[in-house]
Amino acid sequence: MSETELVLRSRRVVTPQGTRAASVAVQDGRIAAVLPYDAQVPAGARVEDFGDDVLLPGLVDTHVHVNDPGRTEWEGFWTATRAAAAGGITTLVDMPLNSLPPTTTTAHLDTKREVARGKAHIDVGFWGGAIPGNVKDLRPLHDSGVFGFKCFLSPSGVDEFPEVDQEQLAAALGEIAGFGGLLIVHAEDPGHLDAAPPPHGPKYADFLASRPRSSENDAIAGLIALAQRLDARVHVLHLSSSDALPLIAAAKREGVRITVESCPHFLTLTAEEVPDGATEFKCCPPIREAANQDALWEGLADGTLDCIVSDHSPSTADLKTADFGAAWGGISSLQLGLPAIWTEARERGHTLDDVVRWMATAPAALVGLDRKGAIEPGRDADFAVLAPEETFTVDPQALQHRNKITAYAGKTLYGVVRSTWLRGRRINDGSTLTEPTGQLLERPADGARRPGARPTG
Numbered sequence: 061m062s063e064t065e066l067v068l069r070s071r072r073v074v075t076p077q078g079t080r081a082a083s084v085a086v087q088d089g090r091i092a093a094v095l096p097y098d099a100q101v102p103a104g105a106r107v108e109d110f111g112d113d114v115l116l117p118g119l120v121d122t123h124v125h126v127n128d129p130g131r132t133e134w135e136g137f138w139t140a141t142r143a144a145a146a147g148g149i150t151t152l153v154d155m156p157l158n159s160l161p162p163t164t165t166t167a168h169l170d171t172k173r174e175v176a177r178g179k180a181h182i183d184v185g186f187w188g189g190a191i192p193g194n195v196k197d198l199r200p201l202h203d204s205g206v207f208g209f210k211c212f213l214s215p216s217g218v219d220e221f222p223e224v225d226q227e228q229l230a231a232a233l234g235e236i237a238g239f240g241g242l243l244i245v246h247a248e249d250p251g252h253l254d255a256a257p258p259p260h261g262p263k264y265a266d267f268l269a270s271r272p273r274s275s276e277n278d279a280i281a282g283l284i285a286l287a288q289r290l291d292a293r294v295h296v297l298h299l300s301s302s303d304a305l306p307l308i309a310a311a312k313r314e315g316v317r318i319t320v321e322s323c324p325h326f327l328t329l330t331a332e333e334v335p336d337g338a339t340e341f342k343c344c345p346p347i348r349e350a351a352n353q354d355a356l357w358e359g360l361a362d363g364t365l366d367c368i369v370s371d372h373s374p375s376t377a378d379l380k381t382a383d384f385g386a387a388w389g390g391i392s393s394l395q396l397g398l399p400a401i402w403t404e405a406r407e408r409g410h411t412l413d414d415v416v417r418w419m420a421t422a423p424a425a426l427v428g429l430d431r432k433g434a435i436e437p438g439r440d441a442d443f444a445v446l447a448p449e450e451t452f453t454v455d456p457q458a459l460q461h462r463n464k465i466t467a468y469a470g471k472t473l474y475g476v477v478r479s480t481w482l483r484g485r486r487i488n489d490g491s492t493l494t495e496p497t498g499q500l501l502e503r504p505a506d507g508a509r510r511p512g513a514r515p516t517g
Contacts, residue, residue: 063087064102066484068443070115071097075435076415084115086441089483093437110445113478116416117435118150118182118442119421122207123297123321123369125186125390126152129175130160132354135374135462137179141498143372143460145181145488147395148444148477151424151432151501152182154242156210157191157221158373164189164221166200173500181487183431183442185427190232190243191222198235205502207427208242208295213279214250215441217344217389223250230286237292242426243284244295247279248345259385262337269385271346273301280304286317293317295426298371300345302355319366319426324400325391327368329467339380339387341371341467357408360418367422370397374463394399395459396468401477402448406474412448421512428503441484450476460493 066086073082073094081097085105101107127134144152145259154172163169163186176184188206190198198209211232212223236243252275259270260353280296284307287294296308299322311318325343330350334341341347359365373390379389393400398419401506405415416434424433432442442482456464480488487494 067101067105067107070110071112072114074116074412076354078252087485089441089443091437103461111319114446115442117420118444119419120150120151120433121149121369122150122153122423123371124375125158126154128160136480137176141181142493143394145480146460148398148480150182150442150482153185153207156187162189162221164194165197166204180494182498183501192228194227195231195235202241207503208244210244212246214248233292237290242293244297246297248275249279262382264334269347273303275300277304281307296320296321302352305359305364313445321367321369322365324393324397328400328404337382343388343391368418369393392461392466399473402475403473443481444490445478447476
């Protein structure tokens with residue numbers, strides 16, 4: 061331990077073996093050892109003692125719309141990664157749409173990386189996109205290091221990223237399965253959406269009726285059947301309908317390679333509380349009723365749901381009109397996901413060990429980042445320090461993302477992020493953030509970050 065540079069000490073360290081008092085030794089940006097709390101500090105090492113504040117692994121958010129380049133007025137790498145760092149997130153994976161160009165070719169990926177370089181306060185990876193006509197681009201994107209491919213089964217909301225039909229879905233998934241890749245799917249069936257009453261006006265009940273649970277349920281059932289036939293790996297994005305949980309559980313028992321995520325807004329907000337005209341709550345699929353939310357939490361508890369990620373999808377304020385039919389659909393929550401989930405989880409009898417599994421370990425495993433998502437030797441020294449018993453009231457103006465719009469405004473939440481650490485360096489001290497030191501990550505064959513991934517600054 062003579063080369064240890066830093067020791068982080070807490071009475072509560074969340075490790076894969078459970079929460080315990082420990083000292084975490086850091087060397088060359090990685091965790092060198094997890095030692096007893098009162099272990100002797102190696103000569104020359106700096107000690108940070110957090111007392112009863114909890115030391116967590118840095119969270120991993122695999123569903124973030126950064127919108128940069130092209131719609132940078134909606135967000136951007138600088139602001140998105142600052143918000144993430146302020147919220148205890150140390151790794152994010154950027155979605156391939158809402159930027160111009162979308163990440164659907166290697167040239168577009170190169171553009172995205174060039175824009176991100178120098179602006180990332182945390183580590184950033186990229187999804188590719190599967191759209192009509194780009195099957196030939198999927199393997200080159202995979203070889204260039206994207207973590208997988210996103211597609212929509214219904215309109216995405218932006219013309220440059222069209223949805224795929226069933227024939228196009230099968231072609232894309234067959235290609236992706238051929239090289240062992242991952243397809244992540246916005247699963248809403250367009251036929252059910254077309255048959256539902258169109259969204260219009262300020263009443264949330266009318267918007268909810270326009271996105272029925274059956275749309276999700278049937279889309280997921282079809283995806284399961286296709287994945288089973290092709291022996292392909294698929295991931296369901298932002299599950300909203302709890303009715304789909306039995307289908308997913310049965311598929312997992314039958315060996316279908318399917319994983320599923322949900323989001324803080326589905327797990328902490330309910331349709332019953334959405335005021336008319338409050339389109340900061342609009343997202344697709346929608347926030348559903350309290351009973352549906354209870355069932356989603358049961359799915360987390362029994363392992364049917366694998367992980368929780370933000371689906372941070374911001375826009376400018378002018379796009380959040382009071383008409384649920386016309387307003388942009390997306391919820392901004394990068395900075396607030398951890399306290400929002402912890403507030404609800406603690407009420408339901410869950411622990412921070414559970415929260416870490418859902419928001420750090422499982423998302424890291426989803427994308428093969430085996431140096432992220434846990435406090436154990438060999439992992440990157442990425443941490444969040446949390447005061448879990450402290451509360452704060454959400455002030456939109458205190459948020460770091462570009463447009464100060466949030467469905468959590470005025471809510472009192474448990475869990476104050478004291479600091480955030482990236483590879484052993486404190487990047488957020490609770491009030492200020494350092495200059496960007498994040499790296500651009502690529503999907504490596506062995507599940508670790510590729511050698512040569514470099515700092516963005």
